[in-house]
Amino acid sequence: MRIAHDEAEAALAASRTRLEQLQSDPAMQDANRLEQADRDAKARQNEAERAQRTRDEAQTKFKREVEATRERSQRAAQAEQALAEARGIAQDCAERSGITDVYASNPLAALDAAALTALQPLAFDTARNDLRHVVATRREQIALMQRRCRSRRSGRTSPLASTASPRRAPG
Numbered sequence: 319m320r321i322a323h324d325e326a327e328a329a330l331a332a333s334r335t336r337l338e339q340l341q342s343d344p345a346m347q348d349a350n351r352l353e354q355a356d357r358d359a360k361a362r363q364n365e366a367e368r369a370q371r372t373r374d375e376a377q378t379k380f381k382r383e384v385e386a387t388r389e390r391s392q393r394a395a396q397a398e399q400a401l402a403e404a405r406g407i408a409q410d411c412a413e414r415s416g417i418t419d420v421y422a423s424n425p426l427a428a429l430d431a432a433a434l435t436a437l438q439p440l441a442f443d444t445a446r447n448d449l450r451h452v453v454a455t456r457r458e459q460i461a462l463m464q465r466r467c468r469s470r471r472s473g474r475t476s477p478l479a480s481t482a483s484p485r486r487a488p489g
Contacts, residue, residue, distance in 0.1 A: 398431045415460075420452050 405427060412421035421427050425437065425445040437445070 394431075401431055401434075415453070415456050417452050417456055421449065424449050 408421065408427065409418075412418045425441065426434070426449060429437070434442075
């Protein structure tokens, strides 16, 4: 049994030596290099495919963002147009009611769209409330004048109508 074992070890050593000789043979070295080059090429191909997928995903995302930007620009232009129309209507009303100067100096009428959107909420609310107050005051003045006119037409004068003088709206 010992002999069989020694013979097996000797055969194993001889096989290893033969394998090393084959592997160190120039032809085998070329085959090993070719095999390594093939593995490298496959790895690079996988990397290239991953890079292509990443590029395609980025391109798709870019197209979505370009479309979203275009839509936002359209909405901004529509909002600016609506703002200009609303300001035109408000300007006409301000002129007819005699509060043009107050209206024109209010930030809601005077600021451009970009500055208007940058207003802090408190400043925006204050400007809106200022305009509402001026309009309410002017309505009271107009109502008082209408009452006085009706009173004079009917031939009677009320003590309030004869003593009260209309307040002028600021501006």
